[in-house]
Amino acid sequence: MKVVVPRELAAGETRVAVTPRTVKRMDRAGLVVHIESGAGTASGITDLEFREAGATIVADRADLLSGSEIVLCVRPPDSETIDQIPTAAVLIAVLDPMIEHAVVDQLAARSISAFSLDMVPRIARAQSMDVLSSMSTLTGYQAVLLAAMALPGVMPYLTTAAGTLHPSQVLVLGAGVAGLQAIATARRLGALVWGYDIRPVVKEQVESLGAKFLELIDTSGASEDAGGYAKEQSQDQAARQQQAMTEHLAQMDAVITTALIPGRPAPILLTTEMVQAMKPGSVIVDLAAERGGNCELTKPGENFTSDSGVTILGPLHLHCTVPAHASLMYANNVANFLLHMCRDGQIDVESEDEVVCGTLVTRGGEVVHERVLAAREATES
Amino acid sequence: MQGLAELVPMSTEWLYLAAAVLFIVGIRDLSSAETARRGNLLAACGMILAIVGTMQHGLIVQWGWIVVGMVAGGVIGLVMAVFMPMTAMPERIAIVNGLGGAASGLVGICEVIRHVILPPEGTSASDFSSFHVGVAGLEIMLGAMTFTGSIVAFGKLRGLISTRPMTYPFQNVVNIGWLLVMLYLIFGLVVGSLDPVFFFVLAGMALLFGVMFVLPIGGADMPVVIAMLNAYSGLAAAATGFVLSNKVLIIAGALDGSSGLLLSLLMCRAMNRSLTNVLFGAVGGSGGGAQFSGGELQGDPQSISTVEAAERLFDARRVIIVPGYGMAAAGAHFAIREMADVLKERGISVKYAIHPVAGRMPGHMNVLLADANVPYDDLVEMEEINPEFAETDVALVMGANDICNPAARTAEGSPIYGMPILDVDKAAQVIVIKRSMSPGFAGIPNELFVAPNCAMLFGDGKQVAEQLIETLSL
Amino acid sequence: MSTVVALACLRPEMLLAHETLPAVPVATDHGVDGSELLILLYIFILASFLGHQLILRVPPLLHTPLMSGTNAISGISLVGSLVAAGLAEPVICNVLGGLAVGCAMCNVVGGFAITDRMLAKFRKGSR
Numbered sequence: 001m002k003v004v005v006p007r008e009l010a011a012g013e014t015r016v017a018v019t020p021r022t023v024k025r026m027d028r029a030g031l032v033v034h035i036e037s038g039a040g041t042a043s044g045i046t047d048l049e050f051r052e053a054g055a056t057i058v059a060d061r062a063d064l065l066s067g068s069e070i071v072l073c074v075r076p077p078d079s080e081t082i083d084q085i086p087t088a089a090v091l092i093a094v095l096d097p098m099i100e101h102a103v104v105d106q107l108a109a110r111s112i113s114a115f116s117l118d119m120v121p122r123i124a125r126a127q128s129m130d131v132l133s134s135m136s137t138l139t140g141y142q143a144v145l146l147a148a149m150a151l152p153g154v155m156p157y158l159t160t161a162a163g164t165l166h167p168s169q170v171l172v173l174g175a176g177v178a179g180l181q182a183i184a185t186a187r188r189l190g191a192l193v194w195g196y197d198i199r200p201v202v203k204e205q206v207e208s209l210g211a212k213f214l215e216l217i218d219t220s221g222a223s224e225d226a227g228g229y230a231k232e233q234s235q236d237q238a239a240r241q242q243q244a245m246t247e248h249l250a251q252m253d254a255v256i257t258t259a260l261i262p263g264r265p266a267p268i269l270l271t272t273e274m275v276q277a278m279k280p281g282s283v284i285v286d287l288a289a290e291r292g293g294n295c296e297l298t299k300p301g302e303n304f305t306s307d308s309g310v311t312i313l314g315p316l317h318l319h320c321t322v323p324a325h326a327s328l329m330y331a332n333n334v335a336n337f338l339l340h341m342c343r344d345g346q347i348d349v350e351s352e353d354e355v356v357c358g359t360l361v362t363r364g365g366e367v368v369h370e371r372v373l374a375a376r377e378a379t380e381s
Numbered sequence: 382m383q384g385l386a387e388l389v390p391m392s393t394e395w396l397y398l399a400a401a402v403l404f405i406v407g408i409r410d411l412s413s414a415e416t417a418r419r420g421n422l423l424a425a426c427g428m429i430l431a432i433v434g435t436m437q438h439g440l441i442v443q444w445g446w447i448v449v450g451m452v453a454g455g456v457i458g459l460v461m462a463v464f465m466p467m468t469a470m471p472e473r474i475a476i477v478n479g480l481g482g483a484a485s486g487l488v489g490i491c492e493v494i495r496h497v498i499l500p501p502e503g504t505s506a507s508d509f510s511s512f513h514v515g516v517a518g519l520e521i522m523l524g525a526m527t528f529t530g531s532i533v534a535f536g537k538l539r540g541l542i543s544t545r546p547m548t549y550p551f552q553n554v555v556n557i558g559w560l561l562v563m564l565y566l567i568f569g570l571v572v573g574s575l576d577p578v579f580f581f582v583l584a585g586m587a588l589l590f591g592v593m594f595v596l597p598i599g600g601a602d603m604p605v606v607i608a609m610l611n612a613y614s615g616l617a618a619a620a621t622g623f624v625l626s627n628k629v630l631i632i633a634g635a636l637d638g639s640s641g642l643l644l645s646l647l648m649c650r651a652m653n654r655s656l657t658n659v660l661f662g663a664v665g666g667s668g669g670g671a672q673f674s675g676g677e678l679q680g681d682p683q684s685i686s687t688v689e690a691a692e693r694l695f696d697a698r699r700v701i702i703v704p705g706y707g708m709a710a711a712g713a714h715f716a717i718r719e720m721a722d723v724l725k726e727r728g729i730s731v732k733y734a735i736h737p738v739a740g741r742m743p744g745h746m747n748v749l750l751a752d753a754n755v756p757y758d759d760l761v762e763m764e765e766i767n768p769e770f771a772e773t774d775v776a777l778v779m780g781a782n783d784i785c786n787p788a789a790r791t792a793e794g795s796p797i798y799g800m801p802i803l804d805v806d807k808a809a810q811v812i813v814i815k816r817s818m819s820p821g822f823a824g825i826p827n828e829l830f831v832a833p834n835c836a837m838l839f840g841d842g843k844q845v846a847e848q849l850i851e852t853l854s855l
Numbered sequence: 856m857s858t859v860v861a862l863a864c865l866r867p868e869m870l871l872a873h874e875t876l877p878a879v880p881v882a883t884d885h886g887v888d889g890s891e892l893l894i895l896l897y898i899f900i901l902a903s904f905l906g907h908q909l910i911l912r913v914p915p916l917l918h919t920p921l922m923s924g925t926n927a928i929s930g931i932s933l934v935g936s937l938v939a940a941g942l943a944e945p946v947i948c949n950v951l952g953g954l955a956v957g958c959a960m961c962n963v964v965g966g967f968a969i970t971d972r973m974l975a976k977f978r979k980g981s982r
Contacts, residue, residue, distance in 0.1 A: 124783060124823050125800035127738045137743045180742035188748070205741045208709035209748065340799075404928055405905065411921050412912040418974040421924050425967040428930065435934045441941030446953030450940055454960025461961070462968030470973065474923050477965040481929050484959035488935040491948045491955070495939075512892075524932075608922055614929040619899060621935045626891060628898055633931040635902035640910045640925045644918060651915065688915040695916060696976065852915050855977070 001345055003031045003338075004068035006061060007039040010075045012316070014042035014323035015330055017072035017093075020053035022335035027054040030345035031338075036064050043327040070347070072334055076103045087111045090347055092334055094118045094131055097361045098263030098375040108362040113349045117333060119369065121358035129337040129355065133177045134329035139318040140181030140258065143285045144170070146318075147254040148189060150283045150303075150311050156190025167192045169251055171214065173269050173294065174258035175202040178287055182256045183211045194248070198241075216244040246274045254283045257294035263375045266291040280309025289314035389438060396434030397629035403427030404633055408640070414855040431629050472538045475607050478614060479531025485617035486524025489517045490584065492624065497577045511571045516624045518567035521580060522587040523617035527610050529591030534607055537600045547596045553661050559590050601683065602659050605645045609660075612641025651686045680831040682818065687845060690812050690838050691852040697774035699730045701766065703805055704746045705739050706822070707780015707815060711842030714753040717779060720846050721755070723853045733759055734766040734776075734803050736784035741822075767804045776808035778829075780842050782821025787828050796823045811835040814845050920973045927966025933959035 003026060005018050016039045018026075023033050033055040037047055047057045058064040065071070065084040073093035077085070082103075085091065087110050095116035097104050107114040117131040127133065147170070148155055157167040170186040172179045175197040186193045187210050195206035196214040203213040249255065249270075255278070259267050266288035275284070275297055286293045289300040297306055298314040305311045319326040341347050341356055349356075349363055361369045367376070404427045410420025441447070458477065465473050496513070536542035566583045569575035598606055615637025622630025649656045694700060702721065708714055721731040733755065739746045750760060761769075770776060778785060785805040789797040805811055806829050813830060815837060820826055829835055838845060913921050936959045939952030 124738070124797040125789070127800070133743060177742050181744070184742070184744070184748040188752075204710050208706070208712070208741070208745075210712075210752070405909070408906070408909045408921075408925065408928075409912075411917060411924055412909065412914070414914075414917065414977045417917060417920060417977055418971065421920070421967060421970045421974055424924060424928055428928070428933075428963055428967070431931060431934055432937070435937045438938055438941075440938050440943075442943045443941055443949070446940040446949045447937055447956055450936070450953040450956025451960050454957035454962075455964045457957075458961040458963065458965030459968055462965045462972060470919065470923075470969070473965065473969050474926055477962045477969070478926050478929070480958040481926070481932055481962035481966075484930070484936050484955040484962065485932040487951045487955035487958070488932060488939050491939040491951050494945065494951075495942070495948055604919075604922075611922060611926050611929060614932070615925070618929055618932045621932060623892075623895055623899075625935065626895065627934065628895070630931055630934060631895055631899050632902045633928050635899050636906040636909075637925045637929040637931075639903040639906035640921065643907055643910045644922055647910075647915075647918065688918065691916055692919065855914055855916055 001031050001069040001347070002067055003033045003070045003072060004064055005033070005035045005039055005072045006064060006077065006081060007036040008042075008074050009078055009081070012320055013075055014320045015074045015327045016040045016043050016045065017074050017327075017331060017334050018050070018055070019043075019045060019328055019331040020049050022331045023050060023053040023055045025335050025339065029339055029342055031070070031342070032056070034058050034064055034068070036061060040327070043323040045327070070338070072338070074330060076100060079103075079106055082106050082110060082112070085110065085112055088113070090349065091115065092117065092338060095361060097369065097372045101376060101379075104361060104367060104372065108365055108367055111365045112362060113360065113364075114362045115337070115356075115359045116361045116369075117337060117359065119359050119361065119371070120337070121354055123354065126355045126358075129333050129340065129359075131330060131333045134333055135319045135326065136176065136178035136258075137181050138322050138326055138329070139287055140178035140256075141185045142318045142321055143178070143256045143258075143287055143315075144182050144185040144189065144254075146313055146315065147186075147256060147283045147285045150285075150313060151253060152281045153253070155186065168253040170194070170254045170256065171196065171248065171252045172211075172256045172258065173197075174260075175199075175206050176258060176260075178258040179256070180205060180209060182258065183209050186254075186256075187211060191254075194252075196245075214248060216241050242271060242274060245269075246277050249274055250277050250279065252278065252282060254285070256285045256287065258287045259294050260288050260291060263371070264291075266294050268294060268296055270295040270297075272296050275306060275310055275312070276308045278308070278310050281311075282309075283311045283313065285313045285315070287315070287318065290316050393434040393437050394628075396430045397627070400427040400431040400434065401629050401632040403430065404636060408636060431633075434629075469539075471604055471607060472535050475531045475535040475538060475603070475610075478607060478611055479528045479535070482524045482527025482531060482610070482614045482617060484524070485614060485621060486521050486528060486584065486587075488621060489520035489524060489617075490580070492517050493521070493577065493580045497580075511573075513624050515567060515571045516620045518570055518580065518583060519620045520617050520624070521584050522563055522567065522590075523613050523620065525584050525587035526591035526594065527614045527617065529588045530595045530606070530610050530613075531591075533592050533595040534603050534610065537595070537598075538603050540600075542596075552593075552597055556590070556593055559586065559593065563587060563590065598660060601685075605648045605656070605659050608641050608645035608648060610641075612638045612645070615639075615641055648686075648688075651688050682830045682837045683835070685812070685836040685838055687838065687840070687848045688852055690836070691849055693775055693810055693812065694724060694729075694777070694849070695727070695853060697724075697729055697810075699769075699773045700724055700732075700775045700777060701770065701773045701805075701808065702731065702733045703776060703778045703781050703785060703803055704733060704735070704750065705779065705781025705784060706741055706745070707782070708842055709740055709745055709749055709780070711780060713779065713842035713846050714749040714755075716843050716846030716850065718750070718753040718755050720850045720853065721759075723850055731759065732761050732766065732769075734763065734770075734805075735760050736763050736781070736803050738800075739781060739784050763801065763803055770804045770807040773808040774810060776805045776811045778805060778811060778813040778815075779846075780815065782815075782827055783823045783825075785827070785829055786821075786823075786825070787832075788825065795825060797825070805829060806832055806834070809834065812838055814838045814840065814842055816841060917977075920970050920977075923966060923970040923973060927963055927970060930959050930963035930966060933963055 026033050035050050035055045035057055037057050037059045051057055062084055068089055070090045071085055076093055076095045089112055091112050091114045095103060097116050120126050120129050151168060154165055155168045158165040168191045170191045171194045172182045173196050175195045183193050183195050193211035194214045195211045206213045257269055259269055261267060284295055286295045286298040288294045289298050293314055297312055300314045301316045303313045361372055367373055403423050407420040407424030410416040461473060563583055563586050566579055570579055595606055615634045619631050619634025619638060622634055646656055649659050724731050735746050783797050785803045786797060787806055788795045789800045789802045792798055811834055830837060936952055936955035939948050940956045942948050
């Protein structure tokens with residue numbers, strides 16, 4: 001089957017959906033790989049390296065896409081590109097289908113079988129295909145570096161002849177993959193780290209990294225749903241927690257927020273008042289900026305300093321700042337998923353395998369994914 | 382006994398003294414790894430002196446039987462020591478112990494025959510003092526039960542006899558009753574109310590008692606049993622010493638008896654159980670082995686103590702450590718690294734197998750092990766290390782579960798089916814350090830835990846690692 | 856005088872057989888008398904206590920070789936077996952005694968050899 005990798009056109013996107021290693025893996029599985037010229041440049045991979053791995057480099061996009069049977073992308077392709085994809089082809093990308101209805105519709109209209117890797121079921125054997133975990137690992141790490149650079153001081157505890165530098169206090173809100181990685185990174189830099197999450201089970205995980213778990217008030221009731229995600233809190237719960245949190249925030253030098261709800265805007269964890277309670281010179285890194293942000297003051301894609309002296313960073317697509325590893329991980333996720341589906345060089349989109357079903361968004365001209373359909377109904381009603 | 386003692390020349394007594402000293406010094410030397418081998422040698426020399434001293438005994442007039450016995454016994458003993466594999470260590474100790482008991486019992490019977498049943502001219506049966514009768518009786522009883530008890534222990538260790546405790550209701554009552562009857566027999570023989578043929582009845586009962594006593598004890602507890610039986614054979618020797626007024630017998634027997642008793646108590650403590658629980662606990666289904674719930678696993682997991690684990694690590698040449706979330710939660714990474722250092726000092730190769738999804742976040746293990754100063758070179762990723770498990774002596778799994786569950790390979794329908802795992806079960810031996818048999822993140826039981834080459838070491842990861850360090854640093 | 860002292864280390868019956876003695880309590884039982892028994896008891900108790908103290912100092916990893924070593928020492932019953940096997944008569948005692956010698960010899964030789972093999976691996980430092 002002909003596998004095609006176009007260059008990512010979205011502004012600021014530095015990743016590519018294949019690496020020379022994954023090209024070799026696909027080659028061994030009997031797939032023929034064509035890559036658009038320059039696709040890997042932003043990630044530091046040259047056309048030559050791809051060629052040596054066994055791929056064919058194609059300069060013209062239309063040429064590339066014609067006759068393609070499987071298309072590998074990072075972000076959803078733009079509508080012009082979608083029109084060039086043959087009908088009934090397979091597309092694997094991160095589509096954000098719960099929100100990007102237009103893209104999904106266009107793909108359905110062309111009867112493309114689209115798989116969105118951000119929908120991969122979070123079960124044990126699909127972990128190697130989990131894009132969200134991969135990228136979160138990188139953003140969690142980068143967030144701490146951003147915070148460190150934005151801080152007026154250093155992170156670790158240093159006793160010197162010229163005075164004692166007290167360690168920075170870092171609070172990480174949300175202990176998912178990104179949060180845990182942020183905690184680990186901040187610890188490596190020597191900061192005093194607290195982690196917080198509304199799911200109490202996370203306490204042990206936070207402590208296993210050597211950080212302290214911030215105990216606010218007791219949250220009764222299950223706050224973790226079947227998919228391992230945090231459930232949205234009631235308004236009352238949220239208000240009480242905010243108050244308790246504000247007291248702690250006053251002592252923090254850096255706060256990193258990572259709270260996301262699948263398919264919905266990000267929850268607000270830091271209100272304007274809470275930010276005002278923070279020290280001047282402190283830093284907020286809002287990793288949920290893409291979804292509106294966990295902080296009321298966040299300006300997605302911008303960094304600025306509030307009136308009270310708090311620096312608020314709202315980075316978008318932070319993983320793009322480490323393209324070499326981001327591409328490595330993403331390409332592996334894609335290859336693992338593709339090769340999982342691939343039997344004797346063929347793909348069965350009708351497969352009942354849990355992983356395949358859970359990831360398939362459109363097929364045969366229709367949207368087939370349950371949660372995507374549910375999200376659409378919710379927005380329509 | 383009168384006959385023996387009067388013909389012991391002075392030189393023999395001095396040799397006996399020297400032998401006793403060598404035994405004491407030998408055992409003392411066994412308390413340190415550097416001098417242990419020398420200590421064994423010294424004790425052996427002591428034994429040689431005791432033998433030489435005995436050769437001068439006045440009563441020994443013919444050498445035929447002695448030579449035959451010594452040559453045959455010596456050859457068999459040497460062959461057994463050299464040719465049975467090291468893994469069969471406890472079995473060998475069991476057999477030779479049993480033979481020692483048999484020797485004591487036979488000597489007791491000899492004495493009974495010689496002085497009671499067929500007394501030499503000039504003496505009569507009543508010349509054999511009541512004290513001697515009593516001690517001879519004890520000798521026979523202890524010797525016989527040690528003999529058969531050791532054989533049963535051997536059978537259990539070899540798997541010839543079921544390793545499960547074989548119990549029946551009121552077994553402890555029966556056993557104690559049996560013992561009381563035997564003691565009564567001895568008493569009766571002492572006061573003369575019983576015919577000497579009852580010595581043989583006693584011997585028969587004691588032979589049976591050895592079997593009855595050991596059957597209800599689980600196979601895993603055999604080392605404790607062997608220590609106890611060792612103590613009994615020591616006491617039998619001491620009893621003989623009282624009979625013959627032979628001081629080296631008393632000293633050697635006392636050393637042996639007290640060491641056997643103390644060792645069994647220490648071993649029980651290391652297993653976190655009391656001696657009575659080990660010896661009598663299986664009856665009635667209470668106690669007798671660590672309690673655990675294996676879920677739907679086929680078979681029971683084998684549980685070992687920290688000392689046994691340390692022994693296995695000690696003997697290994699290649700060790701692979703498999704860390705998991707449990708290690709992180711226990712904060713055991715520093716202790717693990719220290720333990721690995723101790724192993725490396727002995728020339729054992731130690732590597733860490735890092736599964737891609739070990740822990741609760743990507744790179745979880747890396748972060749912690751780096752924090753503990755484990756060199757990056759020692760960390761090996763899954764694809765690279767999997768082929769090495771087959772050549773590994775011990776795989777030490779610390780707090781990892783799903784990532785080494787063989788169900789992922791074969792059990793379709795299992796939540797982890799299809800997930801690549803670490804081939805831990807391919808190692809020669811697997812030791813799993815875990816707090817309990819609770820399932821991992823995927824919530825399913827782990828078949829690895831009941832595999833024949835796998836043993837569970839229950840406890841908190843950090844504490845267990847620290848204990849291992851202490852035990853391994855001799 | 857020294858001869859008497861030397862002979863006094865032997866059994867009272869021997870003294871009776873060879874010399875007259877100042878009055879020494881002699882038990883009516885042949886063999887063990889009260890004071891002799893007392894001495895032997897002292898020895899037994901002291902040796903037991905000594906054994907206890909010695910074992911306490913042995914580190915857990917050496918417990919198995921210790922068990923094997925003391926097991927070999929319990930083969931001291933060889934001493935009794937040798938005499939039984941070497942008696943003038945009865946023959947049954949010789950046979951049983953010979954058997955006992957064989958068993959005890961196995962215990963002794965096997966025990967020390969096994970212990971030595973176990974201890975061979977306890978070398979400090981790299982192998």
